[in-house]
Amino acid sequence: MRVLIAGSSGLLGSALVATLRDSGHDVRRLVRRPARAADEHSWDPPAGRIDDRAFEDVTTVVNLCGSPMGLRWSAARKQMIRDSRIEPTEVLAEAVAEYRIPTLVNASGIGYYGDTGDTVVTETAPRGQGFLAELCEAWEAATAPATEAGSRVVNLRTGLVLSKEGLLGPLKPLFWLGLGGKLGDGKQYMPWISLRDHVSAMRFLIEHETLSGPVNVCNPEPATNAEFTRAMGHVLRRPAPWWAPGFALRAALGEVADEMALISQRAVPAVLEKAGFTFVHTDLEGALAVAL
Known part of the structure; x- marks a missing residue:
């Protein structure tokens, strides 16, 4: 396959x-600057411009664009978060439709479901409430031109990816200093996945042409925040006795506290499991040990 990747x-x-190159696939990359390598093609999402040659013989387009969420959301920050996701998706979906690309794999998020408490959530669950839920709905809706043109569209509803370059980066030094602790009551579910399993799941979805629609990209066993905190402490051999009450988190983070730190999402990967995908890291503590 020839795969074109944005992000x-x-x-x-x-x-x-x-991973795709190790598996023998031909990979091309979209870059937001002049192309400098043979596998690069330039594009400008806000202007709606893409190098036409980027789509030659491409069988799958993968869109992973999106700016970091940040720790506080102003109106301007929210708009940046939306624009960095929806604009590139609209441009790529229209190009997929125009060039008749068979498959579009597009990023989305578990945030689609909002706060679901203890309820187990599969891909058939409705959209929840809140900024992230509305964002994910609009993000996925932006793929409509590709769907209407007959392309296979997969929406990656990604959970928390365990990686020292991502989620675990700012947490590790806090736990090393003995400052780790649960957030709120610690009962909220965190739909986690190892980096290796996430990338393997993306390759699986690219290669399995019968799969389409929303896919929860998370581990079959979501952990509560309290369980996550204990596992981090065990892996780093540090106590994690602290507790950040909900009111303090809301004072420090504003809307982000309820949307990201205190939200409970007991999501499970029903589509992936039914399709026969095998997770390598099913134990949280083991996954954290590998990541850290």
């Missing part, structure tokens, strides 16, 4: 490029 320089994108 190839990020954590997931760079790992996916390496």
Whole structure:
């Protein structure tokens, strides 16, 4: 297969490029600057411009674009978060439709479901409430031109990816200093997945042409925040006795506290499991040990 990837320089994108090439696939990358390598093609999402040659013989387009969420959301920050996801998706979906590309694999998030408490959530669950839920709905809706043109569209509803370059980076020094602790009551579920399993799942979805629609990319066993905190402490051999009450998190983080730190999402990967995907890291503590 020839795969064209947008967002190839990020954590997931760079790992996916390496994995696909190791598997024998031809990978091309979209870059937001003049192309400098044979596998690069330039594009400008806000202007709606893409090098036409980028789509030659391409069988799958993968879109992993999106700016970091940040720790506080102003109105301007929210708009940046939306624009960095929806604009590239619209441009790529229209190009997929125009060039009749068979498959579009597009990023999305578990945030689609909102706060679901203890309820087990599969891909058939409705959209929840909140900024992230509305964002994910609009993000996925932006792939409509590709779907309407008959392309296979997969929406990656990604959970928390365990990687020292991502989620675990800012947490590790806190735990090393003995400052780790649960957030709120610690009962909220965290839909986690190892970096290796996430990248393997993306390759699986690219290669399995019968799969389409929303796919929860997370581990079959989501952990509560309290369980996650204990596992981090065990792996790093540090106590994690602290507790950040909900009111303190809301004071420090504003809307982000309820949307990301205190939200409970007991999501499971029903589509992947039914399709026969095998997770390498099913134990949280073992996955954290590998990541750290």
